[in-house]
Amino acid sequence: MSSALRSYGDPCGIARALDLVGERWSLLVVRELVLGSKRFTDLKAGLTGASPNVLSQRLRELEAGGVVRRSSEGAATYELTDWGRELHPLLVQLGLWGARSSAKPKGPLSPDAMMVALESTFQPTRAATLRVSLELQLDEQRYAVRVDRGKMTVVRGAMPAPDVVIDTDVATLRKSVFGHDVEPQGVGMRGDVKRGRAFLKLFARPKPNPDA
Amino acid sequence: MSSALRSYGDPCGIARALDLVGERWSLLVVRELVLGSKRFTDLKAGLTGASPNVLSQRLRELEAGGVVRRSSEGAATYELTDWGRELHPLLVQLGLWGARSSAKPKGPLSPDAMMVALESTFQPTRAATLRVSLELQLDEQRYAVRVDRGKMTVVRGAMPAPDVVIDTDVATLRKSVFGHDVEPQGVGMRGDVKRGRAFLKLFARPKPNPDA
DNA sequence: CGGTATCCAAGCCGATACTG
DNA sequence: CAGTATCGGCTTGGATACCG
Numbered sequence: 001m002s003s004a005l006r007s008y009g010d011p012c013g014i015a016r017a018l019d020l021v022g023e024r025w026s027l028l029v030v031r032e033l034v035l036g037s038k039r040f041t042d043l044k045a046g047l048t049g050a051s052p053n054v055l056s057q058r059l060r061e062l063e064a065g066g067v068v069r070r071s072s073e074g075a076a077t078y079e080l081t082d083w084g085r086e087l088h089p090l091l092v093q094l095g096l097w098g099a100r101s102s103a104k105p106k107g108p109l110s111p112d113a114m115m116v117a118l119e120s121t122f123q124p125t126r127a128a129t130l131r132v133s134l135e136l137q138l139d140e141q142r143y144a145v146r147v148d149r150g151k152m153t154v155v156r157g158a159m160p161a162p163d164v165v166i167d168t169d170v171a172t173l174r175k176s177v178f179g180h181d182v183e184p185q186g187v188g189m190r191g192d193v194k195r196g197r198a199f200l201k202l203f204a205r206p207k208p209n210p211d212a
Numbered sequence: 213m214s215s216a217l218r219s220y221g222d223p224c225g226i227a228r229a230l231d232l233v234g235e236r237w238s239l240l241v242v243r244e245l246v247l248g249s250k251r252f253t254d255l256k257a258g259l260t261g262a263s264p265n266v267l268s269q270r271l272r273e274l275e276a277g278g279v280v281r282r283s284s285e286g287a288a289t290y291e292l293t294d295w296g297r298e299l300h301p302l303l304v305q306l307g308l309w310g311a312r313s314s315a316k317p318k319g320p321l322s323p324d325a326m327m328v329a330l331e332s333t334f335q336p337t338r339a340a341t342l343r344v345s346l347e348l349q350l351d352e353q354r355y356a357v358r359v360d361r362g363k364m365t366v367v368r369g370a371m372p373a374p375d376v377v378i379d380t381d382v383a384t385l386r387k388s389v390f391g392h393d394v395e396p397q398g399v400g401m402r403g404d405v406k407r408g409r410a411f412l413k414l415f416a417r418p419k420p421n422p423d424a
Numbered sequence: 425c426g427g428t429a430t431c432c433a434a435g436c437c438g439a440t441a442c443t444g
Numbered sequence: 445c446a447g448t449a450t451c452g453g454c455t456t457g458g459a460t461a462c463c464g
């Protein structure tokens with residue numbers, strides 16, 4: 001039932017990390033939770049291909065490992081522990097590295113994955129002079145985004161009193177941000193449109209790696 | 213025979229990274245190579261528990277993915293590509309994170325793993341005033357280490373004209389560096405002993421995480 | 425030394441069905 | 445909604461033996 005998690009039996013920190021988050025799907029579960037807590041069904045929706053069976057087991061393992069915690073409050077939602085949240089910058093780095101892979105699976109990008117991609121490709125130097133708080137509405141998901149002093153923070157949920165609201169979908173945002181089109185198409189904006197457009201220019205398309 | 217590598221089929225950068233280095237043992241293979249190239253048998257020795265079977269397959273996959281390359285020169289040794297080498301800082305971070313896990317498998321630490329642990333726990337601020345080049349002899353392995361301007365670099369192999377040579381074994385070095393013993397025991401030094409001892413104080417024991 | 429061949433056990437995948 | 449139970453089919457992983 002509970003299925004003991006197999007270990008590398010290696011005291012090295014890397015092996016110990018992999019004992020906890022190295023199983024298939026584990027790190028993607030963390031990706032799903034890194035922008036905020038989620039419920040089981042939403043996790044499943046974000047992880048196409050993972051059966052409820054495996055997902056449930058991964059959640060139990062991550063919980064046992066102190067990476068994930070069931071939301072103390074009310075309902076059955078999962079969230080990262082403080083320690084689990086420390087994986088955030090690591091995921092961002094890993095995502096940037098992986099984005100330079102030559103293999104590009106076709107398929108839709110989930111809203112959460114898109115937001116992490118924005119974190120990965122954020123260019124602090126371009127943001128030096130921009131300060132904005134905005135809400136990004138992406139396929140029925142909402143993200144509260146703040147850019148200040150060359151830092152960007154993203155959290156799932158509404159942004160109170162944003163300077164600008166951007167309303168779009170993943171495919172469009174992707175093109176607008178990483179595409180060569182200078183003019184954003186199909187990106188709705190309400191509020192301070194000028195800063196909204198400036199925000200869309202803070203990201204750099206990852207360069208393919210040389211080692212094909 | 214060639215076994216197509218299974219993919220998450222997710223265009224997200226994290227998933228694409230995991231397509232390449234997310235299989236069991238893959239990231240540990242990278243750990244083995246991150247300090248310099250190695251031969252098949254030495255890889256196997258560093259990865260206790262991995263059968264030659266899987267190791268061979270992982271190497272083929274990593275090679276196909278452009279992460280690892282067979283040494284063009286002469287013999288059958290494996291090395292990281294430039295792109296693969298970009299995983300180095302990520303591994304160091306991951307190792308630090310994992311070292312804070314509450315689960316600590318017993319067993320010997322390999323020399324390479326020990327050196328990566330040193331990279332993980334290196335404290336730049338403590339090294340601000342130290343500049344030293346040294347050779348660390350660890351259980352028949354030699355590492356060329358340089359500390360300069362708050363940076364440390366480690367490469368497997370001999371250091372030409374080192375300021376100091378440190379001769380010890382993994383267990384002893386571990387105690388000396390992470391233990392509370394102020395005085396290093398059983399750590400042999402030849403050359404500039406003063407700077408050798410200073411070097412041993414550049415590292416901090418990882419603090420256990422609060423989320424048991 | 426540098427792997428491949430073989431075999432077996434365990435785990436995952438995916439579907440479906442079921443329960444509180 | 446939030447999972448657990450069950451099941452077949454298949455893929456991996458692990459151990460050992462073996463060969464150039």
